[in-house]
Amino acid sequence: MISFSSVSKRYPGGQEALKSVSFTIAQGEFAFIAGHSGAGKSTLLKLIPAIERPSSGAVLVNGQNVGALKRSALPYLRRNLGLVFQDQKLLYDRSVFQNVLLPLAFSDLSGREAERRARAALEKVGLAARERANPVQLSGGEQQRLAIARAVVNRPATLIADEPTANLDAAAAIAALEIFASFQQVGVTVLVATHDEALIERFAQRVLRLAGGSIVE
Amino acid sequence: MKAWLRHHRGAFGAAAGKLRAQKSVALLNALVIGIALSLPAGGYALLSSLRAVAQGISLQPQLSVFLRHEAKRQDAETLGARLKADARLQVSRFISREQALKDLRETEGLADVVAALNRNPLPDAFVVRPRSADPGELDALARDLRALPEVAHVQADSAWARRLGALAGTARLAIALLATLLAFGLVAITFNTIRLQILTQRAEIEISKLIGATDAFIGRPFFYLGALQGLAGGAVALAILWGSLAALNTGVADLATSYGSSFRLAFLQPVDAAAVVLFSAGLGWVGAYLSVSRYLREIEPS
Numbered sequence: 001m002i003s004f005s006s007v008s009k010r011y012p013g014g015q016e017a018l019k020s021v022s023f024t025i026a027q028g029e030f031a032f033i034a035g036h037s038g039a040g041k042s043t044l045l046k047l048i049p050a051i052e053r054p055s056s057g058a059v060l061v062n063g064q065n066v067g068a069l070k071r072s073a074l075p076y077l078r079r080n081l082g083l084v085f086q087d088q089k090l091l092y093d094r095s096v097f098q099n100v101l102l103p104l105a106f107s108d109l110s111g112r113e114a115e116r117r118a119r120a121a122l123e124k125v126g127l128a129a130r131e132r133a134n135p136v137q138l139s140g141g142e143q144q145r146l147a148i149a150r151a152v153v154n155r156p157a158t159l160i161a162d163e164p165t166a167n168l169d170a171a172a173a174i175a176a177l178e179i180f181a182s183f184q185q186v187g188v189t190v191l192v193a194t195h196d197e198a199l200i201e202r203f204a205q206r207v208l209r210l211a212g213g214s215i216v217e
Numbered sequence: 218m219k220a221w222l223r224h225h226r227g228a229f230g231a232a233a234g235k236l237r238a239q240k241s242v243a244l245l246n247a248l249v250i251g252i253a254l255s256l257p258a259g260g261y262a263l264l265s266s267l268r269a270v271a272q273g274i275s276l277q278p279q280l281s282v283f284l285r286h287e288a289k290r291q292d293a294e295t296l297g298a299r300l301k302a303d304a305r306l307q308v309s310r311f312i313s314r315e316q317a318l319k320d321l322r323e324t325e326g327l328a329d330v331v332a333a334l335n336r337n338p339l340p341d342a343f344v345v346r347p348r349s350a351d352p353g354e355l356d357a358l359a360r361d362l363r364a365l366p367e368v369a370h371v372q373a374d375s376a377w378a379r380r381l382g383a384l385a386g387t388a389r390l391a392i393a394l395l396a397t398l399l400a401f402g403l404v405a406i407t408f409n410t411i412r413l414q415i416l417t418q419r420a421e422i423e424i425s426k427l428i429g430a431t432d433a434f435i436g437r438p439f440f441y442l443g444a445l446q447g448l449a450g451g452a453v454a455l456a457i458l459w460g461s462l463a464a465l466n467t468g469v470a471d472l473a474t475s476y477g478s479s480f481r482l483a484f485l486q487p488v489d490a491a492a493v494v495l496f497s498a499g500l501g502w503v504g505a506y507l508s509v510s511r512y513l514r515e516i517e518p519s
Contacts, residue, residue, distance in 0.1 A: 051427065071517065072432070079429035089424045102425065105227070106434045108220040150428070 001027050002048060002158065002189065007057035009043050009213075017043040019213040020057065025191060025206075027157070030184040032200050033193040035210035041193035042086075044210065045162050048191070049078045061158070079103070082151030082188075084161035088143050090135040096122065096146055097131035103154045121149040125179055141172030148179055158189040165196055177203055224434060232441035235414065236449075243446065246410055250403055250450025250497060255457040257396035258485065258493050262458060264388055265489075266482045278350045278373070282343040282362050285369040293341045296367040300343055305358055309345040317342065326477055340369060400500055403450070407443045407504025414439065415512050423516060436509040440502050447501020451494035459484055 002025040009018040017040045025031050033041045046052040047059045050066045059066050066077055090099055100121050104114035122128045125145040127138075135143055144164055151159060159180060165173035177192070177199055184190045194200065200207055209217035236243045282300070284293060293311065300309040312320075317339040322331040347358055359371045415422065422435055462482045473480040485493065 049427070074517075075426075075429045075431045075434075077429075078427065083427060085427075089420075089427065091421055091424065103428045106224070106425070106430045111223075154429070 001025065001060070001062060002191070003058075003060040004044075004047075005058045005060070007047065007054045007059055009040075009047065009052060010055045017213050018047075018054075021210075021213075021215055022057075023208055023215060025189060027189055028184065028187045029206065030181065030190040030203075031192075031206040031208060032203075033191065033208050033210060034195065034197070034200055036195055039210040040213040041195075041210055042162050043213075045160050045191065045193050048158075048160055049081050049083060050074050075106075079107070079154055080156050080158065082148075082154065082156035082159040084144075084147050084151045084159070084164045086163040086166055088147040090143060090146060090150075092135050094135075095131065096127060096133050096135060096138070099135060099146060100131075100149050100153050103150060107154065117153055117155075118149075121153040122146075124152070124182075125149045139172075140167050141169070141175060144168060144172070144176050145179065148176065152183060152188075156188070158191070159183055161190075161192045163193055163195070165194060165199060170198075173199060174202065225437065228434075228437035229441045231438040232445055235438070235442055236445055243449065246406065246446050247449035247453045249406060250447065250501075251453025251457055253399045253402055253406075254450060254454035254493065254497055255461070257392050257399060258454050258458050259461060260388070260392040260395065261489070262462065262485050263482060264385065264392065265485070266480075267385065269483070270480060278347055278355055280345050280347065280355075280359060280362065281372045282345060282368055283370040283372070284341045284343075284367050286340050288341060288367050288369075290341075292367045296343065296365065299365065300345055305347055305349070305354070307346045307348045309343050312342045312344060314339045314341050400496075403447065403497065403500045404504040404507065407446060407501045408508040410446065411439050411443055411505045411508040412512070414442065415508065422512075426513070426517060432510075432513050435513065436506065439505045439509045443501040443503075443505025443508075444498045445501070447498040447504075448494060450501070451497030454493060454497065455485070455490055 004021050004023050007018055007021045008016065010016045021040075021044065033044060035041050043052060047054055048061060048066065050059075050069055054067045057067075061077065061081070064077070069077060091102070094102075097118060100118040101114060104117060107114070109117070119128065119131070122131055125148050127142060127145055127149060130138065130142065135146060138146060144167075148161075148164070151161075161180065164176055164180075168176060173196065180190045180192060181203065207217065208215055282296070284296065293313075297309065297311055300306055314337050318331065318337045321339070322328055345362075347355060349355070355373065359373060362368055362371045425435055462484055466481050469480065469482055484490070
């Protein structure tokens with residue numbers, strides 16, 4: 001469960017990105033964070049894995065106040081969250097397979113089990129046949145699917161995606177969202193930030209609409 | 218435990234792989250570290266060699282009391298009794314003029330000189346050891362002994378040995394200071410090298426942080442890299458030292474032989490050599506630790 005309680009975020013320059021935002025997302029729920037560019041969607045998502053800390057209020061993930069976590073505790077929080085970034089953050093000097101293996105490198109899994117899981121994740125997103133390719137050889141949609149595979153390889157309870165379809169054509173965007181929906185069906189909480197109203201309409205899930213740093217709907 | 222060992226093995230392998238991939242850079246770094254370390258290591262080796270020589274010299278204050286040349290054995294016995302009764306003296310040893318001449322004859326290179334003498338020019342003497350090493354008390358004692366009617370001359374034999382001891386102490390301090398300064402230099406070199414290495418892997422580090430890698434996991438390959446560089450630098454320092462001592466010893470051997478000595482500059486004892494390499498590896502680790510910690514705090518402040 002993710003819960004925001006009167007959360008505000010002000011950046012050092014004085015810009016207030018979020019203003020007293022409160023909401024709760026239940027375990028296994030799929031929700032869109034909608035809003036125009038600059039509405040505060042990315043800031044909101046960054047508060048969940050404590051990439052940013054709230055200026056006031058509390059962000060709870062499974063009952064844990066992540067804003068108060070010590071720096072040394074953050075890795076363990078993040079391992080339970082699958083993060084998909086707008087720019088994917090792939091390693092272009094590694095193969096597709098090695099990119100998916102990365103989160104498992106610091107887990108306690110044996111090498112063989114890690115490889116098995118990485119192949120299963122690639123299978124799930126339809127990239128099993130491209131495991132030896134370099135990410136630069138993949139299309140935009142495939143790169144996004146690779147980012148999803150890396151996010152889910154650790155079997156997180158929550159998937160968080162920031163504009164995962166921003167650079168994709170309509171078909172690729174739908175394919176990516178269908179992968180997220182399939183994870184929600186097996187109990188994973190999914191939180192997707194997007195400004196694509198057509199996708200929101202198509203998937204007909206809960207929507208938290210942000211404008212000027214506040215939830216308006 | 219198994220996973221922890223696997224992580225360390227992986228980190229060590231990654232560090233060794235980086236060194237192999239950048240052989241020329243690694244070699245240059247090892248040379249810089251090695252040259253820097255060879256200076257204090259060489260100084261230490263030199264002092265150890267000199268210490269072995271100096272150990273044969275007494276650093277206890279000692280006075281030689283020479284009798285007048287015309288003094289009779291009776292005078293020597295009288296003086297011996299006076300010295301024995303003097304509470305300021307710990308030990309006194311009589312050296313007859315005959316014994317002194319015999320000792321001189323046995324000194325290497327002087328046998329011919331002694332043989333050319335038609336009479337014994339050496340006086341009877343007492344070597345005395347005072348209870349106190351205080352310079353003021355020693356001066357007073359020497360003055361009193363000089364005033365005795367049987368005495369011609371009093372010489373403070375240990376003064377030069379004490380000077381040598383003080384000089385050795387100063388040299389040891391200078392080497393310790395040099396070693397400390399160069400240790401900071403080594404840490405700075407490793408800090409900078411690792412910093413450059415971090416910058417080439419910035420994307421991987423930042424992504425790893427975002428998806429749950431601990432600071433220890435990210436830092437470990439760099440710590441091993443720093444330690445391996447230090448280790449290689451330490452080995453280079455020993456090689457430089459060994460080569461330098463071998464070259465110097467050809468000249469030292471000639472000089473020492475002309476003085477009838479078999480003195481040679483000795484290489485470090487195995488335990489000291491191991492300490493140089495381990496110290497260097499440790500400093501490399503410290504430099505890498507400081508560099509990685511600083512970078513990780515830059516990208517994710519507390």
